[in-house]
Amino acid sequence: MSTTKKIAGAVLAAALGVTTLSACGGGDAKDKTAGTSDAPKSKTVTLVSHDSFNVTEAVLKEFEQQSGYTVKVLKSGDAGAALNQEILTKGSPRGDVFFGVDNTLLSRALDNGIFTPYEAKGLADVKPEYVLDKEHRVTPIDSGDICVNYDKAYFADKKIAPPQTLDDLTKPEYKNLLVVENAATSSPGLGFMLASVGKYGEEGWKDYWSKLKANGVEVVDGWEQAYNERFSGSAGGKKAKGDRPLVVSYASSPPVEVLYGEPQPAEAPTGVATGTCFRQIEFAGLLKGAKNEEGGKALVDFLISKKFQEDMPLQMFVNPVAKDAALPELFTKHGVVVEKPENVTPETIAKNREQWVKAWTALVVK
DSSP: OOOSOSOHHHHHHOOOSEEEGGGOTTSOBOOTTTTOTTSOGGGEEEEEEOTTOOOOHHHHHHHHHHHOOEEEEEEOSSHHHHHHHHHHTTTSOSSSEEEEEETTTHHHHHHTTOEEOOOOTTGGGBOGGGOOOTTOSSEEEEEEEEEEEEEHHHHHHHTOOOOOBTGGGGSGGGTTOEEEEOTTTOHHHHHHHHHHHHHHHHHHHHHHHHHHHHTTOEEESSHHHIIIIIBTTSHHHHHTTOOBSEEEEETTHHHHHHHTOSSOOSSOSEEEEEEEEEEEEEEEEEETTOTTHHHHHHHHHHHTSHHHHHHHHHHHOOEEOBTTOOOOHHHHHHOOOOSSOBOOOHHHHHHHHHHHHHHHIIIIIO
């Protein structure tokens, strides 16, 4: 997910700050090398990430035991802020591997030369459509779809079919129902704007947003406010008496509502408009100047291993990129498959992102 790219549940569940995951399982574990002056530095490998990286204790411990490395995770705010810090420290990085740059920021990272090329072991098992850098400066780790979610109960009560496409959202029956995040301040907000660019092209996306504005779209700063305060379908939104039954969130949000529901519902209370989606792909790369390059390579290999890939969905609420990684039942039962998400190439995003966001702000916010 990338101002936190990480999918709704990760925003709820992830720990913040600097965390060593030698024995994590979602909790704060102490660095096994802390206070041990004779611990060889080469046996600690540091992963720099946004705040939402997470992995279960047993999975990480198995990697540490097999590799001989202790993993330290340095969490650095949202993905954009974390990337900015690595660009500023280029050549003298804070860690060995960076995780969390996605396809909306990829060209910026590559153009700044912060990564050392490395073709990860197991890359042949990754779906080829996710391998966007042929020089292997970054390795795809996960994907997630930014989509409009809807409150099932609202539409059932009103006897209105929920929207399914971007075009639907401009129709009069959905007037004053949609809340979106600011494209200038939010990853899902940016992703949804890019969905409109992918769908309508350079010539048509602004006209689309003019129609959305005329149809009463509400804009808020970020996902937390949109989903947990304004959206009527989420647990948080219900408590906050949110009155917008349509929200920009993630395709994985319905499984999250089931997992954290109290009591846990038999069916997700929210649905996904699969014709409104933009796919984010998230990458990891070996940082140029890494103190532990060999450990960094082993860590990148681990991130695309079947063990990590199958652990990842319930830890960060994203989809694996490995061909043979199975999704958990929570995803297969309550999630959706987005067959044809909208897409914009990283190069096109890099070339136009700033001017698109300025145009969007002038059109929709001001």
